[in-house]
Amino acid sequence: MNALAARRRHPAAIALLLFLGLALVGATYSLFAPKPAQAAVATADKVADGKALFQANCATCHGISAEGTKSGPTLIGVGAAAVDFQVGTGRMPLSAPNVQAPRIEQVKYSQEQIEAMGAFVASLAPGPAVPDKATVEAEGDVALGGELFRVNCSMCHNFAGSGGALTRGKYAPALYGVEAKHIYEAMITGPQSMPVFDDKNIDAKGKASIISYLKTVETQPNVGGMNLGNMGPVSEGMFI
Amino acid sequence: MSTASSARAADLRAGDRKSSAPASASAKKVGAAASWVDERTGIAKGASFMLKKVFPDHWSFMLGEVAMYSMIICLLTGVFLSLWFIPSAGQIPYEGSYLPLKGITMSEAYSSTLGISFDVRGGLLIRQIHHWAALMFVVSLSVHMFRVFFTGAFRKPREINWVIGTMLSMLALIEGFAGYSLPDDLLSGTGLRAAEGFIRSVPIIGSYVSYMMFGGAFPGEAIIPRLYAVHVLLLPAVLIGLFTAHIILVMVHKHTQYSGPGRTNENVVGFPLMPVYTAKAGGFFFLVFGLLSLISALVTINPIWAYGPYDPSPVTAGSQPDWYMGFADGALRLLPGWLEFEIFGFTLSLNVFLGAVLLIPVMYTITGAYPFLERWITGDNREHHILDRPRNVPTRTALGVAAITAYLVLMFAAGNDIIAIRLQMSINDITRAFQVLFFVAPILTFWVTRRICLSLQRHDRDKVLHGRESGTLVRTPDGQYYEVHEELNDYDRWKLVGFESPAPLALPSGKDANGVASKDAKKELRRAKWSKFFFASRVEPVTPAELAAAHHHGEHEAIETPAGAGAHAIKQASQD
């Protein structure tokens, strides 16, 4: 009898066998499992796809031709940027009737689907387009961004972007972990309660600076130690 | 094991020298230096008086110490900070190492604070210790004040000390406000802006006083240096003076003590300053300092670099003052706008004036006057050195809790936007709720607290009369079950019965011996009514007669022989 057989009655033997079995089955499955159906189709049909997606998922509240209903505003003229922001951050479709459309991590649609819906909405009337990578990731002046942020943004979003209360249960959300593209799009489209900060208000350089400032603040070390949420003296008072 | 070793384990301290023994040889050497000092100051008598002073031992007496040590730590770290801080509102471009603010125009005060935080080695640590110690100072002095209130330590002869304490408390708030406004950052600058609005709301003279205080239009260049002088020079001097008087009075009056076996109104039982309290109290300073240092190493406070320099145009969401000013900020959020009105063409802004200007002095005046009010109500003019257990003075305790409730409602109201965003509620609803709670909650907590105190007192009575439940069940031969109650020994019992429960003042007839209505009739009647309110529903301590009566009752066969050294003759005497 060899060493392996001698240990066949070891209590761990059964656990090990189970584990090996599961691993084998799992690996085989993932090799041969069918791929999920591709939602993307040829770009020429993007608007049509977007229309189909829109009518299936959004028209209930926003109207068949996005003209708006009692439950949702018109989307004519909001532009592809608004769609990319709202759907891309999980705010839309609205998960439950609420005063606030909160950001949700689990976005329901793939980027291609979002682009399709954006193309459809953009086809209805001219509106802000999705900013290109170069604009969004442009090098900004962090100090200028800080000044712009403090004058235009911190009264709602708080000095560090930790978020702040608005009236009647609405709030300006925290800006941590938000993609630069989405920050840019929020500024140019003015989602929900947020005012519109299009390029005639704060130019592209200003926006890039604000984004650079936010990313710097988010990634810089908390030099004094734990930052207690960056909500100001209330959390410090609670701590002591 | 027991007898043999207890005979062997004689007190290891038995060989300790008694304090009255003559000095040893080494002591004689130290004595040479001390002798030099004594020949010039005559200090030996005072020193021996001080060194044998006895302090009673209870954790609640450490709260005042924490406050004292926090203040000392603030003074110490403050000296350090003053070496690098520049109290000037002059505008300069920033050239330090914090990149997000590079080149931004800011005041020298702000720039030097950034320098302390980023460019002075260990500067951030000192700054954080200073600010955390300031918060700790106000927390601990407040809790200390509550302890003094709830235990009645403000009664004669300590009324003066209470008044000094309330002044210290008020000045500590102002000192803290001045201190955190010095860096001239966006958050504290917004606070100064609100302060200017507060001063404006003072009738008749407000606009002038505001202009004079700021040396012109807001913000002006005068306020930062002036706040610096107040924070570094004026208020510390007053605080140190008042707190020295506070401590001296504690020495003169000797510290109060809780009721207990061996403790009377005419003695102090505890440990002497040398060596026990030198080690304990001295060590405690290091503990407080060490804790503050640990907090400052690990938790950020007041990250002024993130707020940015003060500018009247931007503002941050979540603008609150430091916690100890929260109650005033909350009052401002709750006072409704219709309190502002015009009379004879002049504008009177009571919505601001009441909350921002009147609230603090009124609150502290009532607090400071309380010992005298209580004395008038109770008619008690004796010296009190034994502390009350809060439950034994239900009305005072309930009044204190009601006052604290009102304070807390205001304080939490200042965080209404933080509550709204953290708990996902409507800020408007929160504000309305606090407005209602300010009136309703204190009444509720007053009533609940008084009932709880009375019920605790009755529980104490039960414990004395029927003993402590021991958890041991006994089954008698005829099948009955009893839980054995262990009777309290003399020492534990004293703790529960050693208090007074005076009756309310008798309702005066309002007339003197000849039937003439007395001048003070109305006042005396009012006083009697207040006294009735104060002593309502009182629970009296158990008397020996009541205890004997309790032992008479049949069901008390279950009371076992009392534990320890407490077999009292009463039980024997009452057995029949």
Place this chain on the structure above:
Amino acid sequence: MSDPRLPATFENPGLPPHVHRAADTDPRAAKRAERQVAGLFTLSILSTIGFIVSYFAVKNDTEAFIPFIGTTNLLNVLLGVFLALALLGIGFGAVHWAKTLMPDEEVVEERHPIRSDDESRAKAVGLLEAGAESAQLNRRPLLKATAGTALGLFALPLGVQLAGSLGNPTKALDELKSTIWDVKDGKPIRLVRDVERTPIKAADVSIGAVFHVLPETIKESHHVLEDKAKAAVLLMRLHPNDFAADDLGKKAKSWGYEGIVAYSKICTHVGCPVGLYEQQTHHLLCPCHQSTFDVTRDCEVIFGPAKRPLPQLKITVDAEGYLVAPQGFAEPVGPSYWERKK
């Protein structure tokens, strides 16, 4: 029933018997306590050395990752923790020493009545009275009157100097009423963006946008912060139909330009900048005490502790299409004060 031998109330049983601690009787326990105390003091010594080493060895901008805290400044953490341990070591050592090795027999000190005895009191009063008499204070009323008056008045010069030199209050009322929006020479003042200081065309302002605005005269200001504190203005564009149909809405629209309206940013409560503009509800919210203003109704207060609406700045456009203010504010901006309406 009630035994007459029983006292009316319980009597104080006196100090309870002393309970010895382990270190009082057991030499091994005592030695252990000594080792513990010494260990704590040694921890303090080592931490002090750690502090000094860190001070010189660690660079000012070194970052470190600490669990629960995140990335932070290493020097701050090391200095703080070493200082803390140095102090706590002494603290815990001293307290532990007191609790285990120092005597814990309770000592009784007698109190004396605070009140001085009658003899001392009489003596003090007697000295005071004798002193006053020997100073001939009561016999010479002229002396008494002039001494009292002089002492009563001597502090006045200090007070006068202080109050008088703190600032000229007559300028206060003028200063509170004026802002740099006030048009001096009939030339309307352009609105410029707060940070960039560039003028704004009416066509630049989209519906739903909010601009933070200052007058162009800020560029020549020598007191930038002081002027900003009264001149900061919010510019918003609403759809003309969004304004209320009543007088307030009509006035708001008429002082604006094609739905663009300008209001003072300084809250009428205590002066914080009212920055939060809710695009959909057209409400302005002040972050300090939550005063809420309705832009469709001329910024009337709809919630919160403010009483008065935000003052509106009348705007129009100049020949090149830039937004301008032809006149200053019609009332003082900011918080109320006693003479506000004068």
